[in-house]
Amino acid sequence: MPRKYETPLLDELEKGPFPSFVTEIKKAAARNDMAADELGQLEKSYRERRGYWKHGGIVGVRGYGGGVIGRYSSLPEEFPSVANFHTIRINSVSGFFYTSKILKEMCDLWDKYGSGLTNMHGSTGDLILLGTSTENLEPIFAEFSSRGWDLGGSGSALRTPSCCIGPARCEWSNIDTLDINYNLTQEWQDEMHRPAFPYKFKFKTAGCAVDCIASIARADCSIIGTWKGTIAVNQDEVATYAKNGMNIKEEIVDMCPSGCMSYDGKELKINDEDCIRCMHCIAKMTKALKATGEKGATILIGSKAPFVIGSTLSWVIIPFIKMEPPYDEFKDLIRKMWEFWDEHGKNRERIGELIIRKGMREFLEFIGVEPQPQQIKEPRRDPFFFWTEADLQK
Amino acid sequence: MEKEEVKQKIYALVEKSMGKKKLKSSDIQKTVSAEAGISRDEVKDALKDLIDDGKLIYTYFGGSFVEIPPKE
Numbered sequence: 001m002p003r004k005y006e007t008p009l010l011d012e013l014e015k016g017p018f019p020s021f022v023t024e025i026k027k028a029a030a031r032n033d034m035a036a037d038e039l040g041q042l043e044k045s046y047r048e049r050r051g052y053w054k055h056g057g058i059v060g061v062r063g064y065g066g067g068v069i070g071r072y073s074s075l076p077e078e079f080p081s082v083a084n085f086h087t088i089r090i091n092s093v094s095g096f097f098y099t100s101k102i103l104k105e106m107c108d109l110w111d112k113y114g115s116g117l118t119n120m121h122g123s124t125g126d127l128i129l130l131g132t133s134t135e136n137l138e139p140i141f142a143e144f145s146s147r148g149w150d151l152g153g154s155g156s157a158l159r160t161p162s163c164c165i166g167p168a169r170c171e172w173s174n175i176d177t178l179d180i181n182y183n184l185t186q187e188w189q190d191e192m193h194r195p196a197f198p199y200k201f202k203f204k205t206a207g208c209a210v211d212c213i214a215s216i217a218r219a220d221c222s223i224i225g226t227w228k229g230t231i232a233v234n235q236d237e238v239a240t241y242a243k244n245g246m247n248i249k250e251e252i253v254d255m256c257p258s259g260c261m262s263y264d265g266k267e268l269k270i271n272d273e274d275c276i277r278c279m280h281c282i283a284k285m286t287k288a289l290k291a292t293g294e295k296g297a298t299i300l301i302g303s304k305a306p307f308v309i310g311s312t313l314s315w316v317i318i319p320f321i322k323m324e325p326p327y328d329e330f331k332d333l334i335r336k337m338w339e340f341w342d343e344h345g346k347n348r349e350r351i352g353e354l355i356i357r358k359g360m361r362e363f364l365e366f367i368g369v370e371p372q373p374q375q376i377k378e379p380r381r382d383p384f385f386f387w388t389e390a391d392l393q394k
Numbered sequence: 395m396e397k398e399e400v401k402q403k404i405y406a407l408v409e410k411s412m413g414k415k416k417l418k419s420s421d422i423q424k425t426v427s428a429e430a431g432i433s434r435d436e437v438k439d440a441l442k443d444l445i446d447d448g449k450l451i452y453t454y455f456g457g458s459f460v461e462i463p464p465k466e
């Protein structure tokens with residue numbers, strides 16, 4: 001029988017209308033020693049107001065430089081079952097499509113070899129298995145890899161790429177997010193499993209600017225679907241929206257960030273030249289509006305959570321690029337960026353921080369991309385580009 | 395240069411800096427390719443073998459490093 005702990009402080013987190021991770025840990029703790037001690041140590045952390053996890057070190061699976069995150073209790077005598085409590089990252093499926101059969105199989109394996117606690121999915125995009133011992137790492141890896149799974153990325157490496165469900169279920173998608181995600185994952189296996197970057201690098205692919213996976217805030221490289229043509233307007237459907245109570249001026253026209261729409265009560269007009277493809281109008285009036293023409297993606301670089309210089313959003317590097325297999329143009333561009341980062345990046349410096357430190361001009365020159373008006377850092381500010389002496393003499 | 399020779403050079407470099415400076419994969423690639431006058435891909439390939447054979451391992455201390463596995 002697993003040990004049982006009094007948890008008055010954690011119990012507070014079971015109150016209220018939200019799902020509670022405490023309730024879930026308790027369920028696992030009823031039959032799993034690791035989950036039980038995890039609960040005990042967590043209660044102590046809340047009581048003493050300090051964390052008792054140590055991390056990093058030498059832990060992993062033969063041949064892999066990532067995918068296992070070392071976690072150790074600093075109180076191994078008090079909580080022996082979590083003396084080692086390593087996290088395993090499993091490379092998730094594009095768009096997170098699983099069958100219930102596979103999920104059950106994974107959970108059974110995890111009950112056998114680990115704490116039984118999972119996280120689907122972490123912010124990383126991986127399928128996360130929380131907490132197991134060092135001895136169990138190789139056996140569990142063998143079980144998973146024999147079923148066709150692989151570890152995800154961690155450390156100074158390419159992290160598990162992730163994407164929105166895209167064309168699988170969403171009519172707004174301008175690119176095949178699922179295929180892009182799978183293709184990049186296969187292309188860069190070594191970059192994922194054999195860490196050789198100055199720090200982490202993440203790809204996230206969204207089919208349109210709604211950006212359901214928040215790529216603009218969470219990926220060193222955001223790939224966001226867009227279009228070159230106009231927005232086709234079906235005026236009959238516009239009329240239906242109006243009839244059903246939509247205030248088109250207030251909800252659509254006035255909310256258009258580039259002010260390129262007008263509505264006279266009968267006809268909705270869009271000045272496509274000024275449209276910035278933000279998706280607001282299409283998302284609100286799906287039946288009436290549709291993106292047309294050539295489809296592709298905008299490539300943005302540089303977002304990350306707070307670290308040395310605070311959090312940053314990605315900014316546009318390539319306003320439009322075709323995204324069709326085998327994605328060679330895109331891959332060549334990324335390789336150039338990595339080369340720049342490899343040459344100049346310091347340990348633990350993200351590519352976005354490096355660009356800020358070295359300047360956008362040097363970065364663009366290195367990767368061979370011309371400065372373009374869309375590369376503004378943020379609206380109504382100066383372009384993020386400075387001319388050289390040589391440019392000025394021209 | 396023979397792959398075995400490259401592997402020896404990599405191992406010697408990691409051994410030499412043990413206890414002084416932790417080396418990143420890119421440090422090894424840069425140093426060995428410059429010293430031996432070979433491409434970085436050749437160094438990468440040899441390093442891959444050393445890792446797969448368990449002669450060297452990756453460690454994580456705020457960043458990923460290549461080190462000699464601890465003796466049991």
Ligand code: HEM
Nearest residue numbers: 257258259373375376377378379380381382383384385386
């Ligand atoms: C003591 C004198 C002045 C001070 C302290 C000052 C300060 C500023 C500041 C703080 C901004 C905003 C910068 C930003 O958006 O980050 C600005 C914008 C601007 N200033 Fe001045 N300014 C001065 C005089 C002038 C003069 C004399 C002119 C023109 C003859 C001028 C033209 C502008 C323009 C065109 C902008 C940009 C407005 C925009 O972005 O829409 N300023 N100024």
Ligand code: HEM
Nearest residue numbers: 258372373374375376377378379380381382383384385386
């Ligand atoms: C010594 C002369 C000038 C100074 C010190 C000056 C200063 C500034 C400043 C501080 C800004 C704001 C930059 C920012 O938003 O970060 C600005 C923007 C601007 N300036 Fe000037 N300015 C000068 C001359 C002019 C002239 C002669 C023109 C046009 C004839 C002009 C047109 C503008 C415009 C249109 C902007 C806004 C750019 C934007 O929206 O990003 N400026 N200027």
Ligand code: SF4
Nearest residue numbers: 164170207208211212
């Ligand atoms: S990001 Fe766009 S394409 Fe992807 S699921 Fe969301 S709305 Fe659909």
Ligand code: SF4
Nearest residue numbers: 256275276278279281
């Ligand atoms: S997509 Fe955005 S910018 Fe373009 S017309 Fe619609 S609301 Fe305006």
